[in-house]
Amino acid sequence: MELLQILLLATLQGLTEFLPISSSAHLILAPVVTGYEDQGLAFDVAVHLGTLAAVVGYFRHEIISISSDFFRSWFNPAARSRESHLGWMIIIATLPVGVFGILMKSLVETDLRSPLVIAITTIGFGLLLLLADRTGKRQRDEYAIRYKDALVIGLFQALAIIPGTSRSGATITGGLFLGLTRKAASRFSFLISIPTILMSGGLLTLDLISSDTPTDWxxxxxxxxxxxxxxxxxxxxxxxxxxxxxxxxxxxxxxILGGLILLFLV
Incomplete structure (x- = not known):
C-alpha cells in the first residue's frame, strides 16, 4: 500500500468509528473516490485493532471499575453497584448486534455495500439523529439506563450493520430518544463499542486466517x-x-455526503 493511502484510510477509520458519520461508508467509498485498490481484509483488521485500543485506553479506569464490580456482584449480590449495573447494560446492549451480525454477514458484504444504500442510510439516519437531538429530554446519565433501554440501544446498534448507518450515530440516536444527555449517550455508545469491535474484529480475523493473502506488516x-x-x-x-x-x-x-453520493456515484 502507498503511504498516502495508509494515512487516508487509517485516519478515516480513527475519526469515523466514533463520530456519528459511519466508518464503513467512508472505507467503502474511499477506493471509489480515490482510485486506490481495495485496502484488503488485513488492513481492515489492523485499523479496527487501532480503534479498539484507543477506546479501551481512553476508558481504562471505567473498564477496570465496571469489570471488578461486575464480577464481585456475581459472588455477592449485596455488593451490586452502579458500575456492576452498567456492566450488565453493556452486555444486554451488545447481544442484538451479535445475533444480527451473524445472520446478515453475507448480505452486508454483498448487496448492502452499494452507493445507493449508503446514500439512503447516510441521509435517513442523519435526519433521525437530528430528530432525537431536538426532541430528547437529555436528563439522564448512563448509569440510569434500564434493561429495556439497553435492549433498545442494542437494537439501534444492530441497524448499524447496514453500511452508512453509523454504529455510534445509531446508538447515540437511541440514547437521545431515551432521554440520555448527549455526553451520556456518547459515553455508553463508546463503551458498547468495545465488545462490538471485538466481535467484528474476531470475524474479520477468522476470514483473514482462512485466506492466502500476503501480509504487509x-x-x-x-x-x-x-x-x-x-x-x-x-x-x-x-x-x-x-x-x-x-x-x-x-x-x-x-x-451533504449523502447528496454527493446520489449525485456522482448512483
Whole structure:
C-alpha cells in the first residue's frame, strides 16, 4: 500500500468509528473516490485493532471499575453497584448486534455495500439523529439506563450493520430518544463499542486466517498506530464539546455526503 493511502484510510477509520458519520461508508467509498485498490481484509483488521485500543485506553479506569464490580456482584449480590449495573447494560446492549451480525454477514458484504444504500442510510439516519437531538429530554446519565433501554440501544446498534448507518450515530440516536444527555449517550455508545469491535474484529480475523493473502506488516503497523491516535483524540474532543456543539454539524455533514453520493456515484 502507498503511504498516502495508509494515512487516508487509517485516519478515516480513527475519526469515523466514533463520530456519528459511519466508518464503513467512508472505507467503502474511499477506493471509489480515490482510485486506490481495495485496502484488503488485513488492513481492515489492523485499523479496527487501532480503534479498539484507543477506546479501551481512553476508558481504562471505567473498564477496570465496571469489570471488578461486575464480577464481585456475581459472588455477592449485596455488593451490586452502579458500575456492576452498567456492566450488565453493556452486555444486554451488545447481544442484538451479535445475533444480527451473524445472520446478515453475507448480505452486508454483498448487496448492502452499494452507493445507493449508503446514500439512503447516510441521509435517513442523519435526519433521525437530528430528530432525537431536538426532541430528547437529555436528563439522564448512563448509569440510569434500564434493561429495556439497553435492549433498545442494542437494537439501534444492530441497524448499524447496514453500511452508512453509523454504529455510534445509531446508538447515540437511541440514547437521545431515551432521554440520555448527549455526553451520556456518547459515553455508553463508546463503551458498547468495545465488545462490538471485538466481535467484528474476531470475524474479520477468522476470514483473514482462512485466506492466502500476503501480509504487509509495515502497512498494518502504520495503519494500527494512526487509527489509534486519531480515534483517541476523536473520543477526547468529541466528549469534551458534544454538550455545547450538539449533533447538527454531523447531520449537515451526513446530508451533504449523502447528496454527493446520489449525485456522482448512483
Amino acid at each position: 509495515l502497512s498494518l503497523s502504520l495503519g494500527t498506530g494512526l487509527a489509534f491516535i486519531t480515534a483517541y483524540l476523536c473520543i477526547h474532543y468529541f466528549l469534551r464539546f458534544i454538550e455545547t456543539m450538539g449533533m447538527l454539524p454531523f447531520v449537515i455533514y451526513r446530508l
